[in-house]
Amino acid sequence: MSHSFAPAICVSLLIGNLCCAGEPATTAVPDSEDTYVPSESNLDARRWFQDAKFGIFIHWGLYSELGGVGSEGLPEWIMNDLKIPARQYERLAQFFNPTQFDANAWIGAFKDAGARYLIITSKHHDGFALFHSEVSPYNVVDATPFKRDPMRELADACRKHQMKLFFYYSQLDWHSPDYYPRGATGHFTGRAESGDWETYLDYQDRQLAELFTNYGAIGGVWLDGWWDQERTPMRDRWRLARTYRSLHSLQPAALIINNHHQAPYPGEDVQTFEQDLPGQNTKGFNNTSIGTLPLEMAETMNRSWGFSLTDDKFKSPETLIRTLVNAAGRGATLVLNTGPMPNGRLQPESLQILSDMGAWLKVYGKSIYRTRAGPVPARPWGVTTQGEGIVYVHVLDWADNRLFVPISEPIKRATWLAGGAPVTMRRVQGGLELDLRPRQSNEWDRVVALQLGSAH
Numbered sequence: 001m002s003h004s005f006a007p008a009i010c011v012s013l014l015i016g017n018l019c020c021a022g023e024p025a026t027t028a029v030p031d032s033e034d035t036y037v038p039s040e041s042n043l044d045a046r047r048w049f050q051d052a053k054f055g056i057f058i059h060w061g062l063y064s065e066l067g068g069v070g071s072e073g074l075p076e077w078i079m080n081d082l083k084i085p086a087r088q089y090e091r092l093a094q095f096f097n098p099t100q101f102d103a104n105a106w107i108g109a110f111k112d113a114g115a116r117y118l119i120i121t122s123k124h125h126d127g128f129a130l131f132h133s134e135v136s137p138y139n140v141v142d143a144t145p146f147k148r149d150p151m152r153e154l155a156d157a158c159r160k161h162q163m164k165l166f167f168y169y170s171q172l173d174w175h176s177p178d179y180y181p182r183g184a185t186g187h188f189t190g191r192a193e194s195g196d197w198e199t200y201l202d203y204q205d206r207q208l209a210e211l212f213t214n215y216g217a218i219g220g221v222w223l224d225g226w227w228d229q230e231r232t233p234m235r236d237r238w239r240l241a242r243t244y245r246s247l248h249s250l251q252p253a254a255l256i257i258n259n260h261h262q263a264p265y266p267g268e269d270v271q272t273f274e275q276d277l278p279g280q281n282t283k284g285f286n287n288t289s290i291g292t293l294p295l296e297m298a299e300t301m302n303r304s305w306g307f308s309l310t311d312d313k314f315k316s317p318e319t320l321i322r323t324l325v326n327a328a329g330r331g332a333t334l335v336l337n338t339g340p341m342p343n344g345r346l347q348p349e350s351l352q353i354l355s356d357m358g359a360w361l362k363v364y365g366k367s368i369y370r371t372r373a374g375p376v377p378a379r380p381w382g383v384t385t386q387g388e389g390i391v392y393v394h395v396l397d398w399a400d401n402r403l404f405v406p407i408s409e410p411i412k413r414a415t416w417l418a419g420g421a422p423v424t425m426r427r428v429q430g431g432l433e434l435d436l437r438p439r440q441s442n443e444w445d446r447v448v449a450l451q452l453g454s455a456h
Contacts, residue, residue, distance in 0.1 A: 036244070036267045041253035045219070046269055048164075049255060050294045051370040052116035053328055054361070056354075057168075057298060057337035059121050059305040062092040062128050065342045067309035075306035075339065079126045079174055085190030086175050089126065093143040101344025103153035107161045109346065113354035114361035116369075117164040119222050119335060122151055122211055124168070125185070127175025131167075132214075135206045138175065155215040164219030166257075167211045169204075171238060172225025176200055183228030201239050205246060212250040220255030220269065221247065227260055227285075240265060257296065264291045272296040277323075278330050295332035299323055301350055307339035314349050317356035318444040324357075324368065325394050325445050329383020331373035360444065363418050367392035367447050376407055382445070389453070392417065395436065395446040406431040410454050417447040 038046070059076050068075030070082055079089050110118060123129050129139035131151035141149050151167070158165040173179045174186035180195025208221065226238050244256055244267030255269040264271045271278075271293045276286045278295045301320070304311045315323075320336065327334040338350040361368065367385055374384025374391050381403060382396040393405055411432060414423040424435035434448055 036248070038269065039248075039252040042248070042255070042269060045253045045255055046294050049117075049219075049270060049296075049333060050331070050372065052164075053333050053368050053371070054113075054115050054324060055117040055119060055166075055296075055333060055335040056110045056113070056115045057119045057305075057335045058340060059124070059168075059307075059337060060340045061121055061124050061130055061306070062089070062096055062126060063124070064307045064339065065092055065095060067307055067342075068304060068311070069309055073303060073311075075304055075308050076121075076124050076126075079189070080185050083188035085188070086127075087190060089175075089189070090138070090143075093128065093138070094145070096140070096144040096342075097146045098150075098340075098342060098344030099146075101148075101150060101153075101340075103150065103157035104160065106340075106346060107154065107157040107163055109351055109354055111161045111163060113358040114365060115163070115336075115354075117166060117219050117335075118154065118158060119166040119168050120151070120154060121170075122167040123170050123173075123207065125170045125172045125174055125225055127170075127173040129207065131211065133207055133210055135203060135210065151211075151215060155218070159216065165215070166219040166222050166255075167215075168222045168224060169208060169211065170225040171204060171223055172228040173200070173204075176203065178203065184230065185228055201243075205243055208243065208247060209250065212247055212254065217251065218254055220251075220257060222272070223256070223258040223260075226258070241267065244268070259298070261285045262287050263289050264293050268293065270294045270296055272298060273332070274298050275300065277326055278332050295327075295330070296335055297323070297327045297332050298335050298337065300337045301353055304339060305337055307341050307347070312349075314353065317353050317360070320353065321357060321360050321444050322396055325396065326378070326383055328368050328371060328385050329373060329378055329394060364445065364447055367394065367417055367449070375409060376405060389451065391450040391452065393434065393448040393450060395448065396444075398436065398446075401435060401437050401439075403434045403436055404428065404431055405434060407450070409452055412451040412453040414451070415449050417449045418443075423448050 063076045063078050066078050068078060071078040072081045122131050127138065129136060131139060132141040132149040133139040137143060141147055155165055172183065174189050177191050178195040178200035180197060229237050247254065247256060256267060257270040257272050258268055259272055259274055271291050273286050275283050275298065277297055278290050279288050281288050302311045302314045324334045338346060340346050371385035371387045374386040376384040381398040382394045384394065385392045395403060411425065414425040414434060415421060416423055426433050436446065
């Protein structure tokens with residue numbers, strides 16, 4: 001189903017003020033999202049998200065020009081880490097001219113890698129809009145020699161390649177003078193110690209409305225940064241109910257994801273985990289409770305989110321495939337990040353990793369896409385995923401010839417997913433024993449397909 005969207009929107013309506021035409025708002029925005037009931041199109045989008053299983057994350061902006069040199073390992077945090085005043089950081093916009101950016105080349109590479117959606121930083125913590133914003137001149141079209149809107153070009157390329165586009169948007173802002181009182185970060189940007197928090201939230205909602213209005217039907221929004229204000233009651237502080245209601249009214253099918261590291265709030269559509277599998281907290285900031293929403297894990301290809309001149313610690317394709325499989329075995333989608341270079345090109349190391357992952361998914365993708373977590377929870381040897389009438393056993397770490405799988409469902413046959421050769425199996429007490437011979441030493445994941453049903 002296609003949708004058409006007006007080129008502009010009366011954004012005042014979305015924040016409870018009068019309409020730009022001077023007429024009173026005809027639709028009130030409730031103060032509570034507790035009664036939010038997702039639309040049928042939203043529920044369909046949630047199922048699509050659970051089916052997608054693999055996406056690409058892009059961190060790109062003015063900070064990319066500095067390559068993270070001197071920062072504490074997070075290139076996109078360089079303004080905060082090096083205590084660069086906002087008026088000086090703004091100078092970077094004069095040099096942002098990524099003439100080698102090619103939206104179709106990007107999306108083509110992601111599509112070939114087997115990705116189903118893209119998330120890109122429309123605005124990061126530095127406050128610079130990587131889209132054409134009427135709300136602020138501090139944007140890629142009005143403030144840089146590039147004069148192009150990469151979000152529009154990516155939206156067009158995504159439609160061409162049938163990939164969904166999500167916008168990352170930072171609620172935290174080190175540039176806006178109205179982001180006050182300060183949170184835990186951004187204390188050295190030279191802004192006056194004054195401002196109006198409600199004015200900032202109106203500014204945020206107007207920019208989000210632009211993203212939900214000017215780029216056609218989008219997959220949704222990935223919010224980040226509200227943890228900066230953790231000293232106050234988060235939900236009330238950020239006026240979440242009003243923001244979520246506004247976005248859902250603009251595009252009911254669009255998914256709202258908030259990287260707040262807490263249990264999901266009413267109005268959110270996906271629960272995300274940053275660099276951790278669902279239920280884990282190795283990074284020290286993820287909530288280990290798992291809700292009922294679709295799940296996502298966000299991970300980096302190397303150690304950095306944005307482009308780093310010095311970070312060559314790229315994870316191997318094998319490691320990332322295993323992460324993808326472990327996420328799928330827990331019912332989650334993996335979104336894998338890369339930081340494009342300042343000239344607009346993707347890093348060659350990232351392209352090679354994506355190519356290798358795409359080759360693997362061409363063979364094993366049916367055990368990932370459109371699956372849910374299998375009947376056997378994660379084990380030290382691996383995970384299971386489940387599709388219609390079939391269970392996939394992903395053997396990631398098992399040296400013995402035989403593997404016991406505690407599965408009670410009747411199994412008609414067992415085959416290797418790659419090649420379709422039969423796998424010897426026999427029923428034992430409490431489950432099924434699989435003979436994993438012969439073993440291929442170069443396999444990252446040995447996948448056995450169990451066809452459900454009686455053998456006779």
